[in-house]
């Protein structure tokens with residue numbers, strides 16, 4: 001059985017590299033594989049590359065996005081839990097970052113996040129608090145992924161992309177069907193940085209119709 005209390009190689013590496021959680025390596029892999037974030041360059045685009053991060057706490061993905069994009073980007077993030085301020089070096093205080101602590105299914109949170117769009121990229125690492133029942137956890141994860149997809153429908157600009165975490169085992173076929181209706185490309189991908197025993201995977205939507 002996995003020992004989630006003990007920091008493993010990836011958890012220790014992330015802390016050494018300035019991130020509160022090992023999840024940053026999953027996003028790095030997703031970005032390397034699918035080119036989700038624009039590569040760096042000396043010229044700055046006229047409008048910032050806007051990213052929405054759902055289920056952002058403790059903040060590794062947000063920090064990764066802010067460090068890659070710098071002033072070329074704007075990031076809005078939401079989570080029920082607060083962000084960790086241990087590694088952000090002031091990035092969470094900058095004008096190109098907005099965070100709301102709230103339930104992403106609530107109207108207030110949704111309004112606050114949608115009003116800062118439209119976005120070019122939606123990231124969702126949302127995960128339910130696990131109960132020990134795989135069936136319950138999978139259903140809750142799928143429901144969060146469906147909510148993230150609702151956000152994608154309303155908040156992503158045409159041509160935008162999305163990466164959404166889902167626990168395997170539920171009706172992911174209908175999720176993928178919905179993704180393929182909304183995006184020109186839809187596929188699943190399991191980063192190597194996921195724990196071997198984890199049943200999570202990511203669904204990718206590229207080029208919103």
Ligand SMILES: C[S@@+](CC[C@H](N)C(=O)[O-])C[C@H]1O[C@@H](n2cnc3c(N)ncnc32)[C@H](O)[C@@H]1O
Nearest residue numbers: 055057058059060061079080103104125126127
């Ligand atoms: C795996 S963690 C995200 C880790 C994050 N991507 C990072 O790199 O630091 C999943 C997050 O989903 C959040 N979450 C779960 N259900 C939520 C909901 N209904 N509204 C907002 N956040 C939620 C949890 O609070 C948790 O922080």
